[in-house]
Amino acid sequence: MLGPGSAWYLAVAAFLFGIGALGVLIRRNPLIVLLSLEIMLNGGNLALVAFSRHAHNGAGQIFALSVMAVAASEVCVGLGLVVAIHRRRLALDVDRLSELRG
Amino acid sequence: MTGGAWLCLAAPLVGAAAITALGTSIPRRAAAWISTLSTFVALAGALWAFFSLRSQPGHRGELTTAWTWLQSGNFKVGLELLVDPLSTMMMLIVSGVGALIVLYSVGYMDGDDQERRYFAYMSLFVFSMLMLVEGGNLLLLLVGWGLVGLSSYLLIGFWHERPSAVQAAKKAFVMNAFGDATMAFAFFILIAHTHSLSFATDFHLHLSTTATSLVALGLLGGAAAKSAQIPLHTWLPDAMEGPTPVSALIHAATMVTAGVYLIARTHPLFEQARTVELLAAGSGALTLLVAGLVALVQTDIKRVIAYSTMSQIGYMFLGAGVGAYANGMFHLMTHAFFKALLFMGAGLVIHALGGEQDIRLMRGVGRLMPYTKWCFLAGALALVGVPPFSGFFSKDSIVAATVNLGWYGWVFWACGVAGALLTGVYTFRLWFLVFPGEPSPFVREHHHRHHGLEGPWTMLLPVGLLAVLATIGGWIQWAPRWHYLTSWLEPAARTLAAAEPTSSQEYWTSAATVLAGLVGIAIAWWVYGREALPVPEAPFWRRTLEHKLWFDELYDALFYAPSAALSNWLRRDIEEQVVLPTGPDLGETALEAGGVVRRLQTGLLRTYVFFLASGAAVIAVVFLIVK
Numbered sequence: 001m002l003g004p005g006s007a008w009y010l011a012v013a014a015f016l017f018g019i020g021a022l023g024v025l026i027r028r029n030p031l032i033v034l035l036s037l038e039i040m041l042n043g044g045n046l047a048l049v050a051f052s053r054h055a056h057n058g059a060g061q062i063f064a065l066s067v068m069a070v071a072a073s074e075v076c077v078g079l080g081l082v083v084a085i086h087r088r089r090l091a092l093d094v095d096r097l098s099e100l101r102g
Numbered sequence: 103m104t105g106g107a108w109l110c111l112a113a114p115l116v117g118a119a120a121i122t123a124l125g126t127s128i129p130r131r132a133a134a135w136i137s138t139l140s141t142f143v144a145l146a147g148a149l150w151a152f153f154s155l156r157s158q159p160g161h162r163g164e165l166t167t168a169w170t171w172l173q174s175g176n177f178k179v180g181l182e183l184l185v186d187p188l189s190t191m192m193m194l195i196v197s198g199v200g201a202l203i204v205l206y207s208v209g210y211m212d213g214d215d216q217e218r219r220y221f222a223y224m225s226l227f228v229f230s231m232l233m234l235v236e237g238g239n240l241l242l243l244l245v246g247w248g249l250v251g252l253s254s255y256l257l258i259g260f261w262h263e264r265p266s267a268v269q270a271a272k273k274a275f276v277m278n279a280f281g282d283a284t285m286a287f288a289f290f291i292l293i294a295h296t297h298s299l300s301f302a303t304d305f306h307l308h309l310s311t312t313a314t315s316l317v318a319l320g321l322l323g324g325a326a327a328k329s330a331q332i333p334l335h336t337w338l339p340d341a342m343e344g345p346t347p348v349s350a351l352i353h354a355a356t357m358v359t360a361g362v363y364l365i366a367r368t369h370p371l372f373e374q375a376r377t378v379e380l381l382a383a384g385s386g387a388l389t390l391l392v393a394g395l396v397a398l399v400q401t402d403i404k405r406v407i408a409y410s411t412m413s414q415i416g417y418m419f420l421g422a423g424v425g426a427y428a429n430g431m432f433h434l435m436t437h438a439f440f441k442a443l444l445f446m447g448a449g450l451v452i453h454a455l456g457g458e459q460d461i462r463l464m465r466g467v468g469r470l471m472p473y474t475k476w477c478f479l480a481g482a483l484a485l486v487g488v489p490p491f492s493g494f495f496s497k498d499s500i501v502a503a504t505v506n507l508g509w510y511g512w513v514f515w516a517c518g519v520a521g522a523l524l525t526g527v528y529t530f531r532l533w534f535l536v537f538p539g540e541p542s543p544f545v546r547e548h549h550h551r552h553h554g555l556e557g558p559w560t561m562l563l564p565v566g567l568l569a570v571l572a573t574i575g576g577w578i579q580w581a582p583r584w585h586y587l588t589s590w591l592e593p594a595a596r597t598l599a600a601a602e603p604t605s606s607q608e609y610w611t612s613a614a615t616v617l618a619g620l621v622g623i624a625i626a627w628w629v630y631g632r633e634a635l636p637v638p639e640a641p642f643w644r645r646t647l648e649h650k651l652w653f654d655e656l657y658d659a660l661f662y663a664p665s666a667a668l669s670n671w672l673r674r675d676i677e678e679q680v681v682l683p684t685g686p687d688l689g690e691t692a693l694e695a696g697g698v699v700r701r702l703q704t705g706l707l708r709t710y711v712f713f714l715a716s717g718a719a720v721i722a723v724v725f726l727i728v729k
Contacts (some may be wrong), residue, residue: 024711050401094707102704 009050016043028093030085034078041071103158104166106150107185110193113143118225122216130217134208137221141201141228148193151185162593165238177297182238188594191431191587192235192363199355199438202227202564206446209348209558210453213715220260227253227349231356235363240289240299243364247324250357251278258344270340271353275339281327281467288320305371305537321368322382325361329415332389336653338412342404346452348443349404354411355438359694362415362430366595370554373425373598380510383423387517390416392651394524398531399647402459403448406532411441412483413521417500420514425598428588432579433500435564436492436585440484440572446565447478450557451536455548461535463544466536470549471556475537477569482533484572486526486619492576494616499520499581502611503601515611522615526622534630555572582608 018041023036038055046062054059117140155163163186171181210534211217223600230253251274259271298310303401307312313552332340337640352358363714365372365382366714374378390413397409446720451467451474468475484491486539487498541549548654550560554571579587582605588597600605629635649655703710704710 021715022713025715026707028708098705098709101703 006050006054009053010047013043013047016040016046018043025058028095030078030082030092030094030097033094034075034082037078038071038075047068103154103164106152106154107183107189107236108147110144110147110197111150111236113140113147114225114229116140118229120224121222121225124624125519126201126491127219128218131208131212133213133218135227137652138201138204138208139224141197141204144197144228145194145201145230148190148197149645150188152194155185155187155190163189167238171241177293177393179241179299182242183236184238185236187273187591188363188366188431191435191591193232195435195438196228196231196235199442199568200231202353203351203442203446204228204349204569206449206561206564208344209560210347210449210533211345212558215324218259223253223256223260224348224351225241225350226256227357231360234360239301239367240292242286244289245369247360248282250352250360251275251282251328253354254278254341254357255515255721256342256479257348257593260348261346264343270337274341276339276547277334278327280692281334284320284323284327286320288324288688290316290318290549293318294575301367306374310471311375312332313544315378316376316379318368318372319381321364322385323377325364325382325419326385328359328364328411329358329361329419330389331385331416331419332392333385335389335393335412336522336657337398339405339408339650345489346445347405348610350442350449353408354441354445358411358415359418359434359437362418362422362434365419366427366431367511367665369422369425369427379423380426380537381489383420383504383514384510386416386418386419386421386423387514387521389413389673390420390521391406391524392516394521394528396647396650397528398524399644401462403451403464403532403536404445404459405459406461406528407441407444407448410525410528411446411603412463412574413469413525414485416440417497417518419716420501420518421503424504424507424511424514425601427498427595428591428597429496429499429503429581431591431595432576432587433493433496435670436484436496436572436576439568439575440481440491442494443477443481443565443568443572444485446561447474447569450474450561450565453557453561454550454552455545456550458544458548461532463542464536464540465545466537466541467545467549469539469541469619470545473556473562474565478537479567480569481572482529485575486623487531487615488521488619489616490573490577490621492572492574494604495576495580497693498557498612498615499579501615502581502603502608503597504566505603505607505611506600519611519614523618523622526619526624527626530623531563532651534626538631573691582612623675 002080020036020040020043023039024033025034027036037085041097046066048064052058052064082092085097090097117137119126120140121136122411124133128566165182165184167180167182169181171179173179182375203630204221207220209225210221213252214220226251230246230249232246234243234250237246250319253279255271255275258274259267261267262323264382290308291313295313296303296305305317305551309317325331338353338358342349344353365379372382392571393409393412397406397413400409402702412522414433418433421427433716450471451464454474455464455467456470458464484493487493497518501522504514504518555561579585581603606648646652
């Protein structure tokens with residue numbers, strides 16, 4: 001098999017996922033939160049593709065493609081929400097958008 | 103032949119549907135005439151069926167199936183009509199007497215502001231009754247059975263603004279529902295054992311003795327409830343709350359005699375369970391005595407006739423129960439004539455007196471209403487069984503049929519003769535109180551004529567026709583000499599050998615019952631006509647009879663009071679103490695629990711994500727440890 005072993009790919013994927021998760025947890029700007037979310041998803045995609053190659057099974061790659069499609073739609077909705085929030089002159093800060101508090 | 107039967111069945115249904123569908127777009131009079139026309143068409147259909155059956159050799163009849171109505175496994179019921187001597191006879195009685203009574207209603211109900219509803223119900227009733235007698239299997243018979251119960255309920259409660267009418271309607275419905283339930287149980291047993299509800303099943307091949315007795319008991323329960331026989335009789339006198347033509351049609355001529363038809367129709371089964379059949383005869387004998395006694399003290403003109411109806415149906419049950427089906431059916435026919443006549447005569451009197459029904463106020467009506475008087479007299483003589491009026495021929499043959507049955511036959515015989523005496527007394531008590539003599543001040547004050555006549559022609563004509571029928575209707579059969587009706591019914595319901603008396607037995611039974619009837623008339627004349635004897639003062643007996651032997655009070659104490667007490671207890675101690683507070687309690691508990699959980703919803707996105715991530719981490723660690 002050419003190139004580095006699957007473990008390396010998985011390590012990179014976990015690294016990406018961790019960076020994304022930290023971003024979602026720490027940042028308050030919804031734009032950055034969405035961006036971090038994309039990084040998490042791509043970490044997941046990388047893991048899927050790595051496993052797919054490891055197992056000689058194309059299904060994982062197909063999954064990765066579906067995840068991309070879903071991610072694209074999700075970004076559309078997310079960015080739309082960000083624009084809508086901005087239009088209503090609300091603060092772009094996820095901590096202050098807390099009207100659903102119980 | 104079957105065409106006539108279908109026409110007979112369909113016409114009243116079409117009439118009822120037309121009146122209902124046209125509603126207020128037609129005048130009230132038109133609704134009345136649609137209903138009348140539809141019942142006369144039914145009569146034409148019945149005549150068609152009768153004459154084509156007569157021209158058929160053997161008169162065995164025919165079963166016609168329109169389509170398979172329902173099928174379940176090997177149990178199959180078709181929508182089928184049976185045209186045989188028994189059903190044709192009933193079709194003629196129902197549609198013939200029915201047509202006359204509906205015609206009478208045109209005059210009687212004129213001016214009532216709900217005439218359309220009345221005539222729609224009447225047509226529905228005629229249809230239901232024809233369904234009952236024409237149905238080619240027990241299930242269709244039950245359909246008709248239920249529908250006549252419904253239309254009877256609707257018509258008893260026709261004047262629904264009167265609380266007493268509503269009460270009476272409910273009572274009739276509940277008592278009949280009891281009978282319907284026992285019949286349904288009988289059918290369940292039949293279906294379980296024979297997979298069929300056909301009349302032609304060979305019951306003795308498929309049913310054990312116990313099962314046969316249970317089925318016969320169930321059918322007898324239905325018959326007794328519908329025909330107001332003891333112990334299910336208490337609804338009939340109250341049913342007089344309905345309009346008088348309804349009493350004449352449903353509660354005298356047709357529906358209440360359905361029990362007799364049922365016994366005659368299912369006689370092979372009753373013959374397999376002879377004890378139950380004799381039980382029917384016994385209940386008839388008891389009813390004819392009790393109802394005759396109670397009729398002695400009633401003061402409402404319609405209630406006297408109602409008790410007399412119960413008593414006469416007792417005779418029919420006696421006849422059908424001992425196995426003389428043709429005699430029972432014969433009395434059913436003559437009774438339909440003279441009892442409808444008596445009710446409609448009473449209706450003419452009530453109509454002319456502006457709705458008054460108390461016979462103590464009525465003395466001397468005959469002076470002002472001679473036509474009604476003579477017609478009523480014909481009916482009364484037929485009821486008592488004075489020759490040559492129709493009741494003489496039919497009632498005597500029933501009493502004579504009991505003599506060959508051993509000791510209980512003699513008990514039945516004695517009951518029959520005693521009943522004839524009572525019939526004479528109560529019928530002519532009514533007659534002497536209402537018709538002869540000088541008109542009482544009440545009658546003078548309230549009597550009014552209808553355009554110079556005693557009533558509208560639509561009322562007078564049916565009364566006259568029925569008076570003729572009540573006089574000559576019995577001539578088709580005189581048991582010792584000619585047996586037209588018995589031989590006509592023979593293919594459908596052959597009289598049991600034990601219930602065939604010899605000619606001499608017929609003669610002396612006739613002599614005894616006629617004598618008893620005449621003695622009864624004489625007593626009534628001495629006490630109420632000439633007033634030569636005072637009415638016997640027997641306070642206890644009078645009170646007992648006025649309370650109808652305390653049957654209502656007994657049923658109240660046995661059934662109504664316990665269930666009302668139970669319901670009240672359930673309401674007070676269960677509903678109010680337990681059920682009602684439970685709902686709010688449940689709601690409050692849920693609210694409190696929600697109050698605890700709602701603190702978790704901080705509204706901060708990052709806490710949610712934190713919990714998600716830490717949850718995923720915990721699961722991952724657990725997986726790693728467990729592996």
